Amino acid sequence: MKRVYPDKEYCIGCHLCELACITAHSASKDLIIAYRDERAASGLSPCKRVFEKGDTCVAISCRHCDEPSCVAACISGGLHKDPETGRTVYDRDKCVGCWSCLMACPYGAIRRHPIENKIVKCDLCEGRAEGPACVQACPNAALKYEER
């Protein structure tokens, strides 16, 4: 399956991928409204985080693992592996906010929702015609959406 692969050699730590992510997952689909209003109102936050250490940066989001620890850890069936697309899918309605997945994910790719008892996790911009927004926004081709 196609996944988003970060390239830490050329990630420049601009965080534009995070901004693209929140825009794609916002109600308004407008960066300015999403950043200014929706973040505060609905706790909109990016599924992807850029980590920096020294001169190195890397943008981390869900790897959509073949054998996902999060799915194994989930107590409520809120996470499952879609057999057709291969994606690790989050079902917000089933999630009870126990954070088991958050602790199980070896990549630290799941985060708490800032205001609700829910999680925030990459869905590869499900349904977005242009594919993942972060990949499209990255100015340095440090994110690749491809089969490997």
Place this chain on the structure above:
Amino acid sequence: MLFQPVNKNYHEFCIDRDPDLCISCKVCVRQCSYQAHFFDEARQKVVHDNTKCIGCHRCEALCPTAALNIRNKPSDFRTNKLWRPVFLQNIYKQADTGGVLLAGMGSPVDIPVYWDRMLLDASQVTNPSIDPLREPMELKTFLGAKPRKISVENDKNGKPSLKTKLSPQIELEVPIMFAAMSFGAINFNLHQAMARAATETGVVYNTGEGGLHKSLYKYGRNTIVQVASGRFGVHLDYLKAGVGIEIKVGQGAKPGIGGHLPGEKINDKVSETRMVPIGSDAISPAPHHDIYSIEDLLQLIFALKEASEYKVPVAVKIAAVHNVAAIASGIVRAGADIVTIDGMRGGTGAAPAMIRDNVGIPIELALAQVDQRLRDEGIRNQASIVAAGGIRCSADVVKAIALGADAVYIGTATLIAVGCTICGRCYTGKCPWGIATNDPKLSKRQNPDIAAKKLTNLIHAWGHEIEEMLGGMGLNSIESLRGNRDKLRGVGLSDTELDILGIKHAGR
């Protein structure tokens, strides 16, 4: 504002931040390597300090809401044709520092750009123009000494073969090369990008004076290695690594001046390639200490030919200065296979501003004079001429070739293709576009995959345009344009200028 020297107010740029658009996302804060943007904790928003901005436009390019505009500071000094603002600002600066004014990039001064005063011809009625999309068009160029005449012999079946022994040549698919920009002055990512793009497009790039990193030897078929006065990174394998060797005597942006790569730019990779210790300044002396005459130059040319077993042509690069034609003639007589003339608008990583802006002559005049002189002396075939310094577009390339160049070097244009905005602060090592810097955080802004693609596109684009212009003139090969000054006409030039350029005025 308070507690800062008054001349801090004479900064060059203003940062316009549209408050309706700015979301304080800090992208600009992270991008500006001059710390002009910062997050103000008291106001809880991103603000800026205009005095720190050097006008590179990096923040503007990456701001996701297009909230930024970088403008020249609108405040004007009292109009004075003699004391233009730049002179005032320079004096204020020097009165503070007591130092030499440093500058990066090519000279911005207002000397005539002759490219803009020359127009090309096209075919009408009497000779047909050629459509390069339908008919063959040859841009292939060979650099190196050409025989005065060739002799051919026929074997007993009448099959002809060439008897004359040809000198080694550099083969170019398009008469454009990436100019010498040393590894150190620009970073490894861009060296790799130039090497890959040259390979992809069938042209060559010049290593500059900083040696060749071992991982780039595999691009040798598309590499010219340079030997300059500092002899950085020069050893036998290096001399044999490329398809040509260039002795750099001078640089258009700073004739008569050496080079100085500050220790901060010498990281491990630069150090091993240049063969100098990490962190030590790499100083190229102004002269080659073994060249004080044409005879000395001859010795070096032949030492290099000997070392490379006469397998590659040797070029000599000089800055365009007053007696350039006579000097070029001496260089050819000394055995150079290629003469590179670098005009005064050529780029540089660092040069004293006074030298850059006041020394040398424009490439167009130098090129025309060198070509004419070599022809008059009957030695034009002994060397190819490469023009460099201020070639901005494919029409400049075509005009240079019509004036007598065999090929051109593009340096500044190469950097612009990968993002350079000619802010002219290459000497600070803080290039926000990740070009003239070895800071790992900045140099990774140049992803070689992207950079190589852009450079490849540039060569292809210019190649297509050159074909179009040639076709329009009814020519089907670049060879027919070379030194064909009848294809050029001057506009608004004096008789002296026309005479030096060897062209007629438009209308004649």
